[in-house]
Amino acid sequence: MTPRFRIGPAIITLAAILYFFVPLYAAFQFSLQMKRGELSFAAYASVFQDGVFVNALVFSILASAAAIVFGALLVVPTAYWVRLRLPKLRPVVEFISLLPLIIPSVVLVFGQIRMFGSSSFLPLTTSDWGTNLLLVIGYVVLSLPYMFRAVDNGMAAIDIATLTEAAESLGASRARIVFTIIFPNIRAAVVSGAFLTFSICLGEFAIASLLNRSAFGPYMVQLGQDRAYEPAALAIMSFALTWLLMALMQAFATMKPGQRLFRLTLSKKSQA
Amino acid sequence: MSLLTLRTLQKSFGATTVVKNFDLTMGNAEFISLLGPSGCGKTTVLRMVAGFETPSVGAIEIDGQDVTALRPNQRKIGMMFQSYALFPNLNVAGNVAFGLKVSGVPSGEITRRVDEMLAMVGLTGFGARYPYQLSGGQQQRVALARAIAPRPRVLLLDEPLSALDAKIRVALRGEIRAIQRELGITTLFVTHDQEEAMAMSDRVVVMNGGRAEQVGTPDQIYNRPASRFVAEFIGALNLLPATLRDAASGVVDTALGTLTLNRVVPQSNGAALTLAFRPESLRLLPEGSPDAGQTFTGRLVTREFLGAIVRFRAEIAGGVTLGIDCFNRTGEVLPDVGQEVRLGILPQEILVLQ
Ligand SMILES: Nc1ncnc2c1ncn2[C@@H]1O[C@H](COP(=O)(O)OP(=O)(O)O)[C@@H](O)[C@H]1O
Ligand SMILES: [Mg+2]
Numbered sequence: 001m002t003p004r005f006r007i008g009p010a011i012i013t014l015a016a017i018l019y020f021f022v023p024l025y026a027a028f029q030f031s032l033q034m035k036r037g038e039l040s041f042a043a044y045a046s047v048f049q050d051g052v053f054v055n056a057l058v059f060s061i062l063a064s065a066a067a068i069v070f071g072a073l074l075v076v077p078t079a080y081w082v083r084l085r086l087p088k089l090r091p092v093v094e095f096i097s098l099l100p101l102i103i104p105s106v107v108l109v110f111g112q113i114r115m116f117g118s119s120s121f122l123p124l125t126t127s128d129w130g131t132n133l134l135l136v137i138g139y140v141v142l143s144l145p146y147m148f149r150a151v152d153n154g155m156a157a158i159d160i161a162t163l164t165e166a167a168e169s170l171g172a173s174r175a176r177i178v179f180t181i182i183f184p185n186i187r188a189a190v191v192s193g194a195f196l197t198f199s200i201c202l203g204e205f206a207i208a209s210l211l212n213r214s215a216f217g218p219y220m221v222q223l224g225q226d227r228a229y230e231p232a233a234l235a236i237m238s239f240a241l242t243w244l245l246m247a248l249m250q251a252f253a254t255m256k257p258g259q260r261l262f263r264l265t266l267s268k269k270s271q272a
Numbered sequence: 273m274s275l276l277t278l279r280t281l282q283k284s285f286g287a288t289t290v291v292k293n294f295d296l297t298m299g300n301a302e303f304i305s306l307l308g309p310s311g312c313g314k315t316t317v318l319r320m321v322a323g324f325e326t327p328s329v330g331a332i333e334i335d336g337q338d339v340t341a342l343r344p345n346q347r348k349i350g351m352m353f354q355s356y357a358l359f360p361n362l363n364v365a366g367n368v369a370f371g372l373k374v375s376g377v378p379s380g381e382i383t384r385r386v387d388e389m390l391a392m393v394g395l396t397g398f399g400a401r402y403p404y405q406l407s408g409g410q411q412q413r414v415a416l417a418r419a420i421a422p423r424p425r426v427l428l429l430d431e432p433l434s435a436l437d438a439k440i441r442v443a444l445r446g447e448i449r450a451i452q453r454e455l456g457i458t459t460l461f462v463t464h465d466q467e468e469a470m471a472m473s474d475r476v477v478v479m480n481g482g483r484a485e486q487v488g489t490p491d492q493i494y495n496r497p498a499s500r501f502v503a504e505f506i507g508a509l510n511l512l513p514a515t516l517r518d519a520a521s522g523v524v525d526t527a528l529g530t531l532t533l534n535r536v537v538p539q540s541n542g543a544a545l546t547l548a549f550r551p552e553s554l555r556l557l558p559e560g561s562p563d564a565g566q567t568f569t570g571r572l573v574t575r576e577f578l579g580a581i582v583r584f585r586a587e588i589a590g591g592v593t594l595g596i597d598c599f600n601r602t603g604e605v606l607p608d609v610g611q612e613v614r615l616g617i618l619p620q621e622i623l624v625l626q
Binding site (some may be wrong): 158162163165166167168169170171173176181184185187258 | 343344345351353359360361371403418422
């Protein structure tokens, strides 16, 4: 039986595609018009030649990497413990993890500045590293809804209770179980949470700006005010990066244990 | 000397007590099965021994050491689960090595021991495979190798064969028993399958409603059930209400007439009893053969062919229906449905239940 062609759904699908791709195409087209009268990648080259761009990008990548590590170390043991021992509390924890979606990040950063300002008991904002720490903590909070969901779904897919008991009967401690059994088995989930965290942190403006960090988000906004073609080029590159991350996420999610995503010829021969 | 001792264990979840007054002493290298219907508390007893549940009352001793307060990872036990519970991120060798690594065995020794264990469960050469690349039976063999690799003091198995095909189940239970004998590991095995329990165990604990109804060898459990529950739970049984006429010589009145058990029945005359006997205790007596024991005549109403056994049901006088099992021997002509038959049973094969 061949599915019948339906006009209604087809129109809706087409409209959705246009809605998404037309502005994207327009931006792409625009980004190529920096040189008058010809299409070129001059805007892209201009972006990369800007030393501020590179510094901002590197800073944001480091900050989001730190946020990913902190976030995973916070969320994985928490989600594990809640699923294993406090299943009744799961809705509560889930609700708390969703709060960053409800409370604007401006509120969060003002709270941070009040709590850890120059006249507080712990004046983190007075030092560079302290402010960076606040930024990373802010990123961890912002990414909590995505990280928690990803990790919690990952745990739903394996029988953590029985695996825990099996490992315990073999003499393993709780910490060992989390790091050698639970973490590796939800790796795909952690990785997808990590990619989501990364894409959020990279574009984040409010916290970075109010903490006066020269991160990528504020840079983009500044660029948007100062220039015409470069922001379009930057937007297209962000899209490309996001899609790449999505593809990697998919690849990690469907990977079987023992498989490598890339065959590293340099890596020493894995144990038989 | 006793290796595992359970002293008056009791376990309550909220208001419901699921294990009551449970006592058991296991000798070194003994294989004991906990057998009973689903929900009778078998798993709960096993989990208390493993340390996953804390007894509400009672104590657990392993090798003379009170382990009641120890955490599961301090008890030096091995465990197998119905769902295999292999670590999906580790290959077969990694799974078997897990317990050895945890206890800090040097890596050369680990490799040697993993190979030895894999050979023992018939999986030599499977070390580099991952659990998802193995069949259920192979996964459970790996789980066995993993459990015994660190030389546990007690091996605990919770229905490890229930998820497997019938053929593999029978093969694997033989292997588990053989390995258990070879290594001399004290083993507590949970099952709801009486055939499994009978086939594997030194002793069987029949459980009902959180209590041990009877502890005994398979032979004792089957042939001398201590309670009506055990008699009815294990194997098939014909039940016959009776009234005791003479306790001293065991004369009883039944719907089949008066039967003589030729032994003292420890009840007072006039007491209501239930007589019980196995379908295989009833014999179809050929035409003209002399009477042996008690005999009655009946008419066959159903005939079920079960392979090694043919199972009949016969209507006897007074509305009683009895099950009869006959061996299906080559060349033997068994009667058909509708035929009149003569049945015989020896008095010593009739159990008296209260
Ligand atoms: N964690 C628990 N909380 C509440 N009730 C439980 C728990 N574990 C088991 N039970 C109850 O205890 C009884 C015995 O369970 P279990 O030991 O698993 O039986 P079996 O293994 O013989 O089938 C069941 O009625 C079960 O519902
Ligand atoms: Mg059970």
